[in-house]
Amino acid sequence: MAKEPENKENATTENNEKNVSLQTIYIKDLSFEAPNSPQVFLEQEITPETKLNISNTHTKLSEGVYDVSLKLSVESTYGEKTMFLAEVEQAGVFAIKGYDETETRALIGIFCPNTLFPYIRELISTMVTKAGFPALLLQPINFDSIYNQALEQASSEQKPN
Template sequence: MAENQQAAGNENQNQPQFALQRIYVKDLSFESPNSPLVFQEQWKPQVNLDLNTSHNKISDNQYEVVLSLTVTAKVGEKVAYIVEIQQGGVFMISGIEGPQLGQMLGAYCPTILFPYAREAIDGIVNKGSFPALMLAPVNFDAIYAQALKRKQEEAAGEAKEEQTH
């Protein structure tokens, strides 16, 4: 019977496991360089969103994933505000390797972090006396797939260059 329990325990260790352990704001900044004059303008902002993700291995099965967002809102040529946030998360991931691990760290984890970053951005924009900003959802799977394709194309281009020399 002890052998059966040990075998079952070994099977569970080989099963893919994923757990969110912590979500936190790593860095947050807000600038409104043209206040208070920008409040006199008609509010029809052009909003630009830049995003990036990164990850670090903390321990055997722990990873930190950081979603970095920069939101710039302009009214005409004037910058109304700039918000920068690094939304971090610690994830326990085991039994997942290779491309699946890359997908988890590059797409799945940022998808979990995004609503928290969006809420923090909306709150700080509101505290800056600007109308609420609700960022549209982001398809991190598509972004990850594009980045992967770009890396593969670059690698193929480099391999082709080496063959011609």
């Protein structure tokens, strides 16, 4: 039989405890294209340009449970030719309990993408390498800065002229 809390104050503290936990992590979408292979491997001394696009979305599954997705697209080109295009959408189900709405939005916009990023970075790197291209090391992303910029932009758009 479960032990009863010593007093009601302890029971309230336990029920209001702040907690974030990763319930599961999974791949929603995975794509790799090398439309100019094998010709791109014959090119000598090229300096490719690499473009990175990142976005995150979330869906509330139930009270305090969110499906958070991080989508990353990497395109490497030289001149008019595409060397490769790699796209991954990595997702996780997060249980977020005991936080107010503002804190929860920040966790979804900062903590969750920071948790998902190492998985997506490894997938992109593995795909690029296994496709015969030089290793691609994606640098860490400052999701805190991205989140704060989005807040500032939303705030400035809501202000009347």
